[in-house]
Amino acid sequence: MDAILELRGLTKRYANGPTALDSVDLEIRKGEIFALLGPNGAGKTTLIGAVCGLVRPSGGTIRAFGLDLAHDWRRARARIGLVPQEMATDMFTKVRHTVEYSRGLFGLAPDPAKIEAILRALSLWDKRENQIRQLSGGMKRRVLIAKALAHDPELLFLDEPTAGVDVELRRDMWAQIGALREGGTTIILTTHYIEEAEEMADRVGVIDKGKLLLVEDKRTLMARLGRIEADVALAQPLSEIPAALSGFALELSDDRSTLIYRSADAGGDGQGEVAALIKALVAQGIDFTGIDQHRSSLEEIFVRLVEAN
C-alpha cells in the first residue's frame, strides 16, 4: 500500500530539556487508521506538531504525499487536517463562521453546501448561529473536527479526539471517523482510550520517551502479544494446585476458589491448553461452576510494553 506520510529520523530536542522525539521512523499507509499510543509526555503530540508545522524538528525528514515538508510545506499542508488536543477556538465566534474561516485559511473558495454537509454530519447544523461558548464540551470538540474537515483533508490528525466526551458521543465520533475512512481519508489518532484504538485502528504504534517502540497491524499485534486467560470458578476451594495440573500456567486466587490460567502469549495454543486444562480437571474429579475465558486487551498489551520500556 502507498505511504502517504514518511518520517525518517525525526528528532526533536528542546534546549535544556528532554528529547521529545528520538529518531522516529514511521510510514503511514494511504487510507488506514493508525493509532499512536503512549503515556503522557511520550511524544505523541510533538510528533503530530512536527508534521503539522507547530513544532520545529531538530533533525530528520518529513514527507507527505511524496512532498518534502521542509520545502513544499504549502502544498502538503493544504492536504492535512488537524484536530488538536486542547479546546482551542475563539469562543465568541459563531459555529458556521469558524468553519468557514478554516476553509478560507486553507485557500478554498466558500462552499455553503459543503459547510452545511459537515455541520449536519456532526449534528451541529442546528447550532450554526450559536457562539461556541454556548455549546457543551462535546459539541465544542465536534466544532474542532468540523474545522479540520472544512478543507477535505486527505490526511487527518486527531489528537485525543474523544477526550472529555461522554460514552454515547464517543461512539458517535467513532462512527464518524469510520465514515471518514470509508471516504478515503487517512487518519492518525492518538488516544488515552485504548479501546478506541482497539475498536477503530488498522495499525498501532506505541511510543514512549520519544522512541517508537513498535508499529504493527493491530490484529497481528494482539495475536502475537495478546494472552489467553481463563478463570475457572471452583465448586469447592482448593488448598493448593494439584500436582497433576503442574504442567499448566496456573495460579490460585487469594480466596482459593478460582483457578487462573494465563497463556505465555497468544502465539501459542492458548485455547487448546484451556481445553486440556478442563479435561484434566474433570479427570481429577475437581468440580467447577463456571469458566470465563478471554483474550487480553490492547490496553494490557500496551501497559506491558511501556512497563518493559
Place this chain on the structure above:
Amino acid sequence: MHLGFNLRGAWAIYTTELMRAFRTFFQSIFAPVLTTSLYFIVFGAAIGSRMSEVGGVSYGAFIIPGLLLLTLLGETTSNASFGIYMPRFTGTIYELLSAPVGVAETLIGFVGAAATKSLILAAIILVTASFFVDYQIAHPFYAVGFVLLVAAAFALFGFLLGIWADGFEKLQIVPMLILQPLTFLGGTFYSIDMLPDPWRQVALANPIVYLVNGLRWTFTGRSDVNIWMSFGLTLGFLIACVVAIALIFRTGWRLRD
C-alpha cells in the same frame, strides 16, 4: 491551488479580524472616538478659542494632526498586538501554523485589518473634529498616504509586540508607557519651535516629533522638521518591522515550539 500566495487565506484572516473589531465596537471604535472628541472639545473649542494662532492656523486646527496620531498610534498598536497575541494565548494559533499561510498572508491579514480599523477610526475622528473645529487639509493626497504609512508601520510594530509579549501587561506597557508619553511630548499640543534650547534639541530626539510634524504638514502645509525626513523615518521603521517579522517567521521564535 495556491502555490505561492494564499490570497483566500489572507482574506479569511483579514475579514475575521475586522469582524472581531466590530464585535467589540464600543471598545474598538466608540471609546477612542469619544476620548479624542473630548480633547477637541476641551483643547480645540474651549481653550483653543481663547488662544492665538499657532503655525499660521487656529490652535484647534493645529492640534488635529497630533490628536489624530495620538489615537492612531495607540489603537493601531493595540489592535495589531491583541490580534496576534490572543491566538497565542488561547491556542488558536495552531490553525494558522498548520494552514498553508506564510508570513505574507499573515501580515496582510492581521496588519491589514489593524491598519483598516485605524483608517476607519481616523475618518470618524476627522468627521467628529469638524463639529468642533474649523480645519482644512492642505495636501489631502499626502495626508491619506501618510496616515496609511503610519497605520501600516504601527500595525507591524503592534504585531511584533504581540509576538514578543508573554502576558497582557506587556501588551499594555508599550502603548501606555512609551507611545502615549512620547506623543504628548512630540508636539501634539505645541510647536517644538516654542521650546527653548536645549529642550528643542531634546525634543528632536523623539521620533514621534517627525510623525506629528509629517502629518501636520499634510494638514497645514507647515512643519517644524524636514517632512521628507518624516516620511523617510516612517518608511524605514515600517521596513525594519517587516524584516524583524520575516526573521521571526523563519526562526519560529515564540510561534513554534
